[in-house]
Amino acid sequence: MTGLGTIINSVSIIAGGLVGHFTSRLFRAEQQEALNKACGVSVLFIGIAGAMEGMLSIDGGTISSGKSMLVVLCLAIGTVIGELIGIEHGFESFGEWLKQKTGNSKDAEFVNAFVTASLTVSIGAMAIVGSIQDGLLHDYSTLAVKSVLDFIIIAVMTSSMGRGCAFSAIPVFVFEGSITLLAGLLSPVMTELALAYLSLVGSLLIFCIGVNLIWGKKVSVANMLPSVVLAVLAAYLPWGF
Template sequence: MIGLGTLINTAGIVLGGLSGYFFGSLLNPRHQKSIMGTCGISVMFIGIAGAMEGMLTINNGVINSGQSMLVTICLALGTLIGELINIEGQFEHFGEWLKIKTGNAKDKDFVNAFVTASLTVCIGAMAIVGAIQDGILGNWSILATKAILDFIIIMVMTCSLGKGCGFSAIPVFLFEGLITIFATFLKPIMTDLAMNYLSLIGSILIFCVGLNLVFGKKVRVANMLPAVVLAVVAAFIHI
C-alpha cells in the first residue's frame, strides 16, 4: 500500500507525543534538562555521521575530504533564500495558529516545541528517501524504521519542551505524504548523485537542529531548508 510508510511514521510521532505528555510529569526539571541535552547530542552525532559520509572518502587507506564548495554554496544561497522568504517565521506563524486552535493559547512554550520538533523529524534523508521509495516501489521499510526513531525522539522532547512536539506529526504527514504522491514525477531527477548531495546537506541541517537542542535556539534552521533543494540542483551542474 503506497503511503503506508507516512501513516506509520505519523502514528509513531503521535504516540511519542502522547507518551511524553502523560509520563513527562514523572521527570523533574533536572531530569528533563539532562534528557534534552542527551537528545540534542544524539541528533548532532546523527547529523555528523551523515555529513562525514558525504564529505569523506578513503583511497588506498588515506582519508580525503571533499564537497566543501557544494556545502558552502548551497548553505549560503539556501539560507539567503530562506531568510528572504522567512520560512521559520511561517513555521512559527502556523505554530501560533495551531496553538490557539488546539486550546493551548496559554502554553508559552508550544510554538518553540512545535517548530523544534518539526524540524527534527522532517529534515533528513530518511524522510525524503523513505517517502520516494514508498511512492515508487511501495517499500515503506525506511519510514517504518524512522517511525521508531521519531517515537523515541518526540517522547523525550515532549518531556522537556512540552506537548507542542506531538503536533509535529502534521508537517511530517504533509511533507512525506506530498513527496510520496509526487514520487513518480521525482523519479527521473532523483539520481544517485542528487540523493548523495541531498543527504549531505540534510545531515548538516540535522546537526544544526542538534545545536539548538543543546545550546538553545542559535540557528534558524528552517530558513536553511532551501539549501536542500539547491543540493539537488547542484547534482546536475556537478559542483
C-alpha cells in the first residue's frame, strides 16, 4: 500500500504525544524543565553527530574537515530566502490557528511546542529517502524505523513542552505524503551526493533546534529550511565542496 509509511509515522507521533501528555502529570514544573533541557542536549548531539559525519573524513590516519563553504553558503543564502518568504511566521500562524481550533487557546507554549516538534521530526534524510522508497517500491521499512525514533522524541518533548508537539503529525503527514506521491520525479534528483549534502545541512538545523530547546528561542530555524533545498542543488554544481 503506497503511503503506509507516512500513515505509520504520523500515528506514531500522535501516540507519542498521548503518552507524553499523560506522563507529564507525573512531573513537577522543575522536573519538566530538566526533561526539556535533557531533550535539548540529546537533539544537540544528534545534530553534531550528523554534521561531523558529513564534514570529517579520515585520510591515511589523519582526520580532516571539509565542506565548510557548502555549509556557509547554504545556511547564509537559505536563511535570507526564508526570512524574505517568512516561513517561521507561516509556521507560527498555522500553529496559532491549530491552537484556537483544537481548544488549546490557554496553552501559552502550544505554538512553540508545535513548531519545534514539527521541525525536529521533519528535517532529515530519513524522511525523504523513506518516502521515496515507499512511493516507488512500497517499502516502508525506513519510515517504520523513523516512526520508532519519532515516538520516543515526541513523547519526551510533549512531557516537557506540552500537547502542541503531538500536532507535528500534520506537517509530517503532508511532507512525507507529498514526497511519496512525487517519488517518481524526486528519485532521480536525490543522488548519493545530494543526500549527503542534505543530511549535513539538515543536521546543522537539528543542532539549532537543540540550541533553542536549551537556551530558549535563539534561532529562527524554520526560516533556514531553504538551506536544505540549496544543499541538494549544490550537488549538481560543476565544482565540488
